[in-house]
Amino acid sequence: MSPRTVNRRDFLITGGTAAAAAALALRSPAFARKLQRKKSRVVLIRHAEATDRLNRTDGEVLAGMLDEAMAVLFNAQDAATAWSGIIRPDDAVGIKTNVWSYLRTPTELEDIVRARLRGAGVDDKRISVDDRGVHDNAAFRSATALINMRPMRTHHWSGLGTLIKNYIMFIDRPSDWHGDSCADLAAIWKQQRLAERTRLNVLVMLTPLFHGSGAHHFNPEYVWRYNGLILGTDPVAVDAVGARIIEAKRRAFFGEERPINPPPKHIDLAQTRHGLGVADPARIDLVTLGWKKDMLIEKL
Amino acid sequence: MTIPVLCILLTMQLPQDGAIISENPSFTFPDEIAGWRIDDRGRWTPETLYRYINGGAELFLSHGFEAAASRRYAREDQPEITVDIFRMQRPQDAFAVYSLSREREDGGFGQGAQVGTGLLLFWKHRYFVSILASPQTPASREAVREIARRIDAAVPETGPLPDVVSMLPPEGRRSGSVRFFRHHAWQNVYGFISTENLLGIGDDVPAAAARYNLDGDAATLLLIVCPDRAKAKAGFRGWCAHYGAEARGDETHGAFASVRREDRWYAACHLEKFIVLVHDAPSESDAQALVERAVAAIE
Numbered sequence: 001m002s003p004r005t006v007n008r009r010d011f012l013i014t015g016g017t018a019a020a021a022a023a024l025a026l027r028s029p030a031f032a033r034k035l036q037r038k039k040s041r042v043v044l045i046r047h048a049e050a051t052d053r054l055n056r057t058d059g060e061v062l063a064g065m066l067d068e069a070m071a072v073l074f075n076a077q078d079a080a081t082a083w084s085g086i087i088r089p090d091d092a093v094g095i096k097t098n099v100w101s102y103l104r105t106p107t108e109l110e111d112i113v114r115a116r117l118r119g120a121g122v123d124d125k126r127i128s129v130d131d132r133g134v135h136d137n138a139a140f141r142s143a144t145a146l147i148n149m150r151p152m153r154t155h156h157w158s159g160l161g162t163l164i165k166n167y168i169m170f171i172d173r174p175s176d177w178h179g180d181s182c183a184d185l186a187a188i189w190k191q192q193r194l195a196e197r198t199r200l201n202v203l204v205m206l207t208p209l210f211h212g213s214g215a216h217h218f219n220p221e222y223v224w225r226y227n228g229l230i231l232g233t234d235p236v237a238v239d240a241v242g243a244r245i246i247e248a249k250r251r252a253f254f255g256e257e258r259p260i261n262p263p264p265k266h267i268d269l270a271q272t273r274h275g276l277g278v279a280d281p282a283r284i285d286l287v288t289l290g291w292k293k294d295m296l297i298e299k300l
Numbered sequence: 301m302t303i304p305v306l307c308i309l310l311t312m313q314l315p316q317d318g319a320i321i322s323e324n325p326s327f328t329f330p331d332e333i334a335g336w337r338i339d340d341r342g343r344w345t346p347e348t349l350y351r352y353i354n355g356g357a358e359l360f361l362s363h364g365f366e367a368a369a370s371r372r373y374a375r376e377d378q379p380e381i382t383v384d385i386f387r388m389q390r391p392q393d394a395f396a397v398y399s400l401s402r403e404r405e406d407g408g409f410g411q412g413a414q415v416g417t418g419l420l421l422f423w424k425h426r427y428f429v430s431i432l433a434s435p436q437t438p439a440s441r442e443a444v445r446e447i448a449r450r451i452d453a454a455v456p457e458t459g460p461l462p463d464v465v466s467m468l469p470p471e472g473r474r475s476g477s478v479r480f481f482r483h484h485a486w487q488n489v490y491g492f493i494s495t496e497n498l499l500g501i502g503d504d505v506p507a508a509a510a511r512y513n514l515d516g517d518a519a520t521l522l523l524i525v526c527p528d529r530a531k532a533k534a535g536f537r538g539w540c541a542h543y544g545a546e547a548r549g550d551e552t553h554g555a556f557a558s559v560r561r562e563d564r565w566y567a568a569c570h571l572e573k574f575i576v577l578v579h580d581a582p583s584e585s586d587a588q589a590l591v592e593r594a595v596a597a598i599e
Contacts, residue, residue, distance in 0.1 A: 054435045100354065102434070156355040180495060213401045213421075215384045215430035217356045220418030256518060257580075261488045262495070 039285040040237035040278045042230060044205075045069040046291040050227035055207045059108035062229075065290065066112055066202075069231045072287055080119055086199040087145055089121030094143035095129045098150035098166055102218035103209055105131075105150050109202070113147055134169050146194065148235065149202035152242045153209035156217055158182035159264030160243055163201045163235040164276070167194055181262040186236070186270035195276060203230040203242045210249040211258075224249065227291060236270040236277030237284045241297065243267055244281075248296035320369040320385050321427065327454040329371045329383065334443040336373035336381055344368040362483035363396040364389035379418075379440050381433040383447055388426045391459020392506075396480045398423035399465075400489070401430075404476035409448045411458055414476070420444050424452060425459045464508045464525045469597040474518075477511040490520040491580055498538035499524055499575060500531055512590060519581035521594055526573045536570035539577065543568075556591070558584055567591050574598055 045065045051057055067079035076082035087093065095113055097105040110129050117127050128139035140146075148163055155161040157178045164185050168174045171188055189195040205228035213219045226245070232238040243264055250258045271279040278284060286299060320343075321327045331338055342352060346365055350357040360368075366387045373381040388394045395412075402414035402421050409415070410424030418434040429451050433440040462480050479489050482505070484497035489509055501507045507524045526532040536555060540547050543566055545557035558567040567587035569576040576594045581587035 156358070211403075212356075213403065214419050214432065215356070215386070215401070215421075215428075216353060216382075216432065218419075218432070218434075219416060220432075220434040220436065221416045257491075259492055261492065262485075263492050 039283055040232060040234035041073060041285045041287065042232040042234070042237050042241050043069045043073045043287045043289065044228055044230050044241060044295075044297070045289040046205075046226070046228040046295065048227060048291045048293070051206050051225050055223070055225065057106040057108045057206060059112065062106065062108055062206075063112045065229055066109070066116075066231075068289060069229060070116075072289060073231050073233075079116065083116045083120040087117060087120040087122060091122055091145040092126045092139065092143045093117050093122055093128070093145045093147060094134070094137075094140040095127065095147045095149065096134060096140075096166055096169075097129055097131050098161075099131045100151075100153075100161075102216060103151045103153055103207065103223065105204055106206065109149060109204065113149070113202075117147075132169055135172060140170075141192070143197065146198045147200050147202070148198055149200075149204060151204040151206070151208060152239075152246060154212040154217070154222075154246070154260060155264075156212065157262070158185065158266055159260045159262045160239070160246065160267070162239040162242070162264065162267060163203055164189070164239055164266060164270050170194060181264075182266050183269050184274070185266040186274035186276040189235075189276050190274070198235070199233070201232055201235045201238050203238050205230055205242060205245065208242075208246060208249075210246050210253065222253075226294075226296075234277035236267060236279050239264075239267045239270075240279040240281070240284060241286060245296045252296070320367060320387055321451075321454050322387065323425070323456055324454045327451075329369070330447070330450065333373065333446055334375075334439065336375040336378070336443055338371055339374035339380070340370075340372040342368075342370040344370070358483075358485070359400060360386060360388075360397060362485070363481070364393035373443075375439075378437060379433045379435055381431065381440060381443060381447070383451075384430045384432075385451060386428040386430075388428065391426050392462040392480065394423045394426050394428045394459070395461060395465070396482065397428045399479045400481060400486055401428075402476060409452050410455070413448075415445075420448050422448065422452065424455045425457045427451075427455055462506060462508070464506050464523055467523060467525075467594075467598050468508055468510050468521065469593045471593065472512045472514065474511045474513060479509045480506065481509075482506050487522070493579075494542060498542050499535040499577075500526065500538070505531065505535075514582060514586050514590070517582040517586070519586060519590055520577075520579040521590055522575075522577040522579065523594060523598075524575040524577075526575065529573050532570050532573045532575050535575045536568055539568045539575070554595070556588075558587055560584070569595060571595055571598070 047061050047065050050061050070079040070082040074082040074085055097110055114127050118124055130137050134140040148166055150166045153161045158165050167188050205226045207223045208226055209223050211222040230238050230241055268279045270276040344352050368386045371383045406413055406415040410422035413422035418436040420431045422429050431444045431447055433444050465480050482503055484501040487493050504527050509522045511518055512521055540557050543559045545559035547555045547557045549555045554571045556569050565581040565584045565587040567578045569591045576591050578587040578590045
């Protein structure tokens with residue numbers, strides 16, 4: 001892993017409020033989120049070798065990235081301590097993944113998270129991974145903890161496929177939420193205690209899709225090896241950081257302002273209308289780790 | 301069940317490729333090409349397209365979609381190749397979908413093509429064709445081109461561009477930037493205007509948009525053709541109300557409005573059954589000049 005942007009001492013100094021909240025998060029993530037109302041901590045970590053030239057994921061590198069980011073996000077001694085802080089051995093855990101065929105959550109990441117959950121004492125039989133079947137999946141209905149992880153991509157209806165949107169599959173009729181550019185997706189999180197049960201959000205930015213075109217809204221020319229993961233307990237803050245990176249990439253690629261269409265308004269509305277988290281850059285404590293080249297975001 | 305009856309039933313279930321390219325019923329997808337063999341096949345109607353294109357079917361359904369056929373080809377140690385042929389009602393529908401899918405013009409196939417790394421798109425007559433192979437390899441690149449050549453050759457006719465596209469002034473227009481649409485969702489293609497249909501764009505109100513170079517800067521030109529003057533007037537007034545701009549001039553001989561938003565200029569003109577919009581121009585004079593060029597091209 002390449003040198004960090006912020007060393008641990010800097011992090012502890014600059015992240016005062018968030019660090020205190022994160023320490024409490026080791027005991028209660030939900031309580032920590034409430035304490036983080038003024039600042040939501042988000043960790044962006046990158047590694048130049050997370051993917052190869054064919055966009056294939058290097059599982060070993062990815063595991064190292066996740067571990068380092070987890071320790072920093074929760075201000076823990078190491079990743080195992082962080083996982084033990086947010087997951088109890090008696091938890092039943094649902095990993096909400098995303099299987100869109102052109103850009104799915106890497107199976108390597110699913111395997112790594114499953115292994116870390118086992119490391120935290122959770123029996124493998126109490127860990128479920130699902131995407132489109134979660135609505136009817138009894139394991140997800142009864143899960144006491146959820147891990148939400150998906151790649152970021154542009155999207156026909158919502159502007160961006162986000163962590164917030166990833167929970168739309170918990171709904172009986174997802175198309176009912178497509179109106180007004182999916183403005184109210186955050187309301188889904190209030191159903192089935194989804195917000196309360198979610199312990200971690202991982203936005204996969206290994207090869208994000210920054211522009212949609214073609215018959216399937218997927219053009220390989222519009223993905224790039226950003227080689228990043230963005231972690232946080234606040235899905236809105238994580239999505240807001242991801243959206244900034246996508247916007248910056250579009251600006252750089254097209255050489256002019258090319259706003260995401262439709263605008264991903266559901267991210268801002270998740271804060272202003274639904275109170276799910278914070279999208280306001282002034283209220284996001286972004287920590288960047290690892291590979292710095294073409295990071296596209298220095299600070300918020 | 302006897303074997304002959306079973307054979308007949310299986311044959312009936314096979315997609316009829318030739319029916320997709322109506323003008324060339326003898327067309328069939330190759331079973332094998334450069335080592336890739338058919339792994340999956342599909343045939344889609346307006347009722348089923350949304351199952352195939354997750355979230356993107358509206359683009360086709362709002363532009364005269366009739367039917368589609370798809371094939372997925374597989375070869376060991378190579379990426380899958382997905383071939384889709386979409387049959388639309390009219391050539392202008394095929395161009396609409398193509399124009400909203402490509403970012404540049406590379407040529408070489410059909411009446412317009414974008415030949416990218418892993419995705420080849422082209423349109424011809426009333427067909428839009430998409431061939432996806434990601435990540436691209438040297439072998440898949442050649443296979444994709446060979447499939448495209450065969451489909452191109454199987455469509456005997458060409459079709460005209462939509463009239464509204466032909467009215468866009470060519471000077472300063474960026475290659476590959478022209479968009480054509482008949483649904484208001486795509487009015488935001490070069491910058492957000494509204495989720496509402498304030499301009500009245502629809503089946504009988506086609507629109508075109510393009511980017512224009514302006515001395516190191518750029519602006520967007522939108523041209524909307526209404527069926528009559530009253531609808532154009534309503535759309536123009538809707539734009540003025542939305543942007544808080546005051547109309548000047550005579551609506552019979554041409555009304556004009558402009559407004560400044562965050563250091564960029566937005567202008568609109570209503571002339572007979574046409575609405576001309578210039579968005580995101582660096583100055584009011586630039587916006588006005590581009591409007592005048594568009595009006596001159598119409599006249």
